[in-house]
Structure formats: C-alpha cells, structure tokens
Amino acid sequence: MKAKYRVLREQGKKCPRCKTQMQVRTHLEITSKQLRQAYYYEKWYRCMNESCLTTQVNPPEFKVMNPKQQRKKQDWEEIQRQNSFLQSI
Numbered sequence: 001m002k003a004k005y006r007v008l009r010e011q012g013k014k015c016p017r018c019k020t021q022m023q024v025r026t027h028l029e030i031t032s033k034q035l036r037q038a039y040y041y042e043k044w045y046r047c048m049n050e051s052c053l054t055t056q057v058n059p060p061e062f063k064v065m066n067p068k069q070q071r072k073k074q075d076w077e078e079i080q081r082q083n084s085f086l087q088s089i
C-alpha cells in the first residue's frame with residue numbers, strides 16, 4: 001500500500017508516555033476525505049518505540065478547521081425556499 005504521509009522530521013517532541021522523540025508526519029496530500037470532516041490534523045507525531053502503547057499524538061495546534069461556507073449557503077437557500085412557500089399559502 002502506498003504511504004499516505006510524509007516524514008517532516010525524524011525527531012520532534014518527546015512522547016508523553018515513553019519520552020522517546022517522536023517522528024513528525026504530514027499528509028502527502030489533502031484529499032476529500034480530510035475535507036469532509038469538520039477538521040483534520042495538518043501534522044501529527046508518531047511514537048516509533050515499538051513497546052510503547054502511544055502510537056500517534058494529535059496536538060491541538062496542528063488542527064485545521066474546514067470552512068463551512070458551503071453549508072451556510074445551503075442553509076440560506078433552504079430558508080429562502082421556506083419563506084417563498086409560506087408566502088404562497
């Protein structure tokens with residue numbers, strides 16, 4: 001399977017559990033899968049210590065919120081439809 005991430009740095013922050021320096025990874029590309037979610041993580045940490053229970057750390061500073069403009073537009077159109085329906089009664 002093709003890797004979906006790219007290693008940015010071999011040694012980033014220390015793992016909160018085992019204190020090993022974690023790998024910093026990022027997406028190879030942002031796909032519709034990420035954009036469908038309310039948010040996604042631009043980067044994340046990966047603990048490379050095989051005996052550690054912590055595998056991935058998603059820090060809030062790497063969180064990216066997806067814009068909701070499209071949804072707002074749809075909501076507005078729905079309100080317009082309801083208004084014109086009420087006026088036609």
Ligand SMILES: [Zn+2]
Nearest residue numbers: 015018047052
């Ligand atoms: Zn660890």
